[in-house]
Amino acid sequence: MARRVAVTLLRHGLTLENQQKKYIGFSDPLLCEEGRNELRELHEKAGFLPSEAILSSDRNRCVETAEILFPGQRIIASPALRELHFGEWENKTYAELCHDLHYRAWIDDPSGTCPPGGEHFHEFEKRLLTAWQEEIWPMAEQNGHVTVVTHGGPIRFYLSVFASEPKEMWEWHIPHGKGYALDWNENTGRFDGKCTLLQEAPSMVKPSG
Incomplete structure (x- = not known):
């Protein structure tokens, strides 16, 4: 029987700042x-099963999400799974920033421009790849499956690297409270290969029985 290793990536639930369209890295x-x-309703409709292991960004919105979707289960919080640090642009909106030439340059080339006082995209990539290699993948191999509750940016990045469906990072749509499940078969020891199966998560079909 082929060995299965799976990683489920879920985005945190909605915040007031999300509704206000603020940058909250x-x-x-x-x-x-x-x-x-919304998360309580999702939990009820989706019929979440207990996860073998749960990793979360250490930000409140992610830990809260994990606690609602997986009540009573152990959650390991990691600062490595945070969103991009937007520096001086944190808690500001597009409308507040759109006349800033530095901001407009970043919008045009986010990988080539760094938010003032924030995190360069290359640092963001390095941080997330290290988290995958040292935290996510070891837990997935050990347990067969790990659920990762994080932010839109990290999920889009991981999908651009590991998803079997070729898309640019910013093409992925990740609603709050939802995400994707990535599966690998007979893949022991590998953390840099494309997944063999990609599915939206959570499944909205409750298990029978």
Whole structure:
């Protein structure tokens, strides 16, 4: 029988700052009540099964999401799974920043321009690849499956690297509270190969029985 290793990537629930369309990379807001209610409804409809292992960004919005979707389970929080640090642009909106030439240069070339006081995209990539190699993949191999609750940016990056479906990073649409499950077969020891199966997560079909 082929050995299966799986990683499920889920985005945190909605925050007030998300509704206000603010940049909240390293910022640490809680979920808004609407976000909590959406997650509770998702949990009820999706019939989440216990996860063998749960990793989360250490930001409140991710830990809260994991606690709602997987109540009573152990959650390991990691700062390596945070969103991109937007520096001086944290908690600001496009409307507030659109006249800033530095910001407009970053919009045009996010991999070539760094937010002032923030994180360069290459640092973001390095941080996430290190987290994959040292935290996510070892837990997936050890347990057969790991659920990772993180942010839109990290999920898009991981999909651009590991998804079997070829897309640019910014082409992936990741709704709050949802994400993708990536599966590998007979892949022991590999952390840099494309997955063999990609599915939207969570499944909205409840298990029978």
